Amino acid sequence: MTAELHTLTGAYALDAVSRAERAEFERHLGECTACRQEVAELQATGARLGVAAAVNPPPELKLVVLADVARTRQLPPKVPVALDGKARAKTWQLRTALFGAAAAAVVAVVFGVTRAPAPVDSVLSAPDASAIQGVGEGHATLVVSRSRHQAVLLASELPALDAGHVYQVWLIGTGGARSAGLMTPAASQRMLVADLPADVDRIGITVEPAGGSAGPTTPAVTRIALV
Structure with missing residues (x-):
């Protein structure tokens, strides 16, 4: 054994060695x-430091990633299957919903919201959750359950x-x-959680006087048709 192997304890504990170095050091x-004890102590210290610096991501992150996924074209499946228009649309919708649900653990940004985001997890985890992209001004994504x-x-x-x-x-x-x-006027990202009556078949975003209106007073700048 060479003396240099004793100096690899720190690098090994942090998984910063090559495959060949790892095999020789193990x-x-x-x-x-002595090296076994030092490695164990260094790994325990690294774990404590990692826990001390850990930050739980807020639930809004799922919506950020889901919105980006809905705007980003995915690679086609690597199978020579010809899909008709309806099948292709359904495949895309399912892929988007599933990818968004899997994005639950990435880091998020802070939103300006007018209603609490507590039900977000419940909606995204629903078996029938689907993502729908809006048309009009800006970018809008609606997750429906x-x-x-x-x-x-x-x-x-x-x-x-x-x-x-x-x-x-x-x-x-129909009602x-x-x-x-309302959505806060200053935020670059806006999120809203709402109850969804059974008769609702579309969503609209309009510009209204401060404080809101009893009914829409201007044409919708963004529209989302529920499918």
């Missing part, structure tokens, strides 16, 4: 009690408004247009 560990009777709306890059106006979200169906809430 053979050395079988013969060197009919079984939970809820939806989560994430909007970004909407045009800035003056202090006298806000964005208002509307649930539209007319009902307000789902």
Whole structure:
């Protein structure tokens, strides 16, 4: 054994050695009690430091990643299967929903919200959760769960408004247009969680006077059709 092997304890404990160095050093560990003890102490210290610096990601992150996934074209499947239009659309929708659900553990940004994001996890984890992309101003993604009777709306890059106006979200169906809430005017990313009545078949975002309106007073700048 060479003296240099004794100096690899720190690198080995932090997994910073090559494959060849790892194999040689592990053979050395079988013969060197001092190195085994030092490696164990260094690994324990590294684990404590990692836990001390750990930060739990907020639940809003799922919506950020889900929105990006819905805007990003995915690679086609590597199978020579010809899909018709309906099958292709369904495959894309399922891939988007599943990828978004799997993105639960990545780090997030801070949103400006007018309603608490507590039900976000419940909506995203629902078996029937699906993501729908909006059309119009900015980018908008709606995650819908009919079984939970809820939806989560994430909007970004909407045009800035003056202090006298806000964005208002509307649930539209056979019962007319009902307000789902206001979105803060200053935030670059806006999120809203809303109950979803069974008759609602589309969502609209309008510009309204500060404080909101009893009903839409302007055409929707962003529209989402529930499918």
